[in-house]
Amino acid sequence: MDVIYFFDLLGTFVFAISGTLSAANKKLDLFGAMFAAFITALGGGTIRDCVLGSTPVVWVTDMWYLTLITVAVVFTFVFKKHIMGLKKTLFFFDTVGIGVFTIIGLEKSLGLGFNPAVAVMMGVVSAVFGGVLRDTFVNDIPLIFRKEIYATACIFGALLYLLLSLFNIDRNVNIILTVLVIIAIRLVAIKFKLSLPRITSKN
């Protein structure tokens, strides 16, 4: 099996758990949790594919996505206590997830013949738009609009991937390096509480 496909499914699973947990915070019921899980896991790729005209979207033809999301919701309902104790593990896989989603969006866009700037943007869209939609549907201002170097890590990762491609680096090596850099940027940002500048009425 393709390594990136394996991590895509893993990322989908982790994003679905994150969606389910955010539904729990908002006291949503099982259906609300399912909805939040699907939106978080599939929202970014769906927006990307609709914008690029690459429909039907991938998860209506490959049943692994819907299956894993359903399993993730049930799993989270049953093992909630244990999952809450695994915050660090979840955070780690979530970061792997955004790294992989970034690369998938990037490679897909390049493969369809779009230019590198669009590909970087679509990498970021794939990685973050699901979480943005999740927050919007549960009536929060999306967290990533205010905190954390999250999208920025994806942008740097995507640029690195493009740069390394120019030197004909082996694709698998490139993917691993890119994901590692995305993880590193995010960890460093959290460790040192780095955040993006704001524009406020006081500037």
Next chain:
Amino acid sequence: MDVIYFFDLLGTFVFAISGTLSAANKKLDLFGAMFAAFITALGGGTIRDCVLGSTPVVWVTDMWYLTLITVAVVFTFVFKKHIMGLKKTLFFFDTVGIGVFTIIGLEKSLGLGFNPAVAVMMGVVSAVFGGVLRDTFVNDIPLIFRKEIYATACIFGALLYLLLSLFNIDRNVNIILTVLVIIAIRLVAIKFKLSLPRITSKN
């Protein structure tokens, strides 16, 4: 005229009224009411068609949809008092609407060659996503994330339809049975205050 087409238009009309009334609750103006009516009535089918790659969506080629929604908004503005007195009638047609929308989404997906799990999901999307978008745009947490066996009724209805199809039941009979079961589940759920489990920090 096809019976399902007639009920599709009826469901569109009732969903548009429901959108207009929710706009009234939020003190939106006529344009806000139009927007809420269109989103409620067309949102689910539009998302479904974009995801499945079945565009242009149906309501840009068949003028009955836009016409009926416009009529519904005007009608609700003019006869608001009387409509408010018809809550039970509206509720009944709304339930018929979600039943019919479920079947339309299901049959369309199957007709396009997607597998039954995707078809069930698209049935539910057709029925509930318009209301979810309506609530999100007027800045509420979607009601169906927290209350009522609504989406669940659609899921059971869709599964029943698939099951009966396996026995080569006549399509019209199948549709009627499915819609009746969706109505029945919803009524029973409301009567007995049934709701889906939640996942909370206390589990």
Next chain:
Amino acid sequence: MDVIYFFDLLGTFVFAISGTLSAANKKLDLFGAMFAAFITALGGGTIRDCVLGSTPVVWVTDMWYLTLITVAVVFTFVFKKHIMGLKKTLFFFDTVGIGVFTIIGLEKSLGLGFNPAVAVMMGVVSAVFGGVLRDTFVNDIPLIFRKEIYATACIFGALLYLLLSLFNIDRNVNIILTVLVIIAIRLVAIKFKLSLPRITSKN
């Protein structure tokens, strides 16, 4: 260069500034500002193109859009104080923007063979849906649902354009007249505090 294309890019630039400023009001960071700018500037056209099945959307193949939006965000961050002093100028270009976006949506829909009612609706969608999405993502009820003759100006402009087309008026003259009428309606509405009727529990 086509005049309408020039104004399309100008409208995109001004909408991106408006998105960035609304992000500032909500204390979003640079990424939130980028997101708001892209959504405001591109949201309407993207929804239109997805609904009409005209994908990939225009801004993934013509790099001017993404470039100008990025410039607009940086520009707004750097010159915020000066921009805040240019409210009237911004308002003027914003109104030009919605006028031009209305015509672009209208002409594109007609060009694809859709009927005039759909074309008017798609003109309005092109002009207003970006702002609606911006407000929704930053967790506000969209302003245009409650105040100002904004969408209404677009509708009247679009109808005028269709009417004048029937008389074989030169396209450029028609465009200029339409945009002027949209500007005029909006200015008159603000001057005299005109607004659309509401439907409330008291009617």
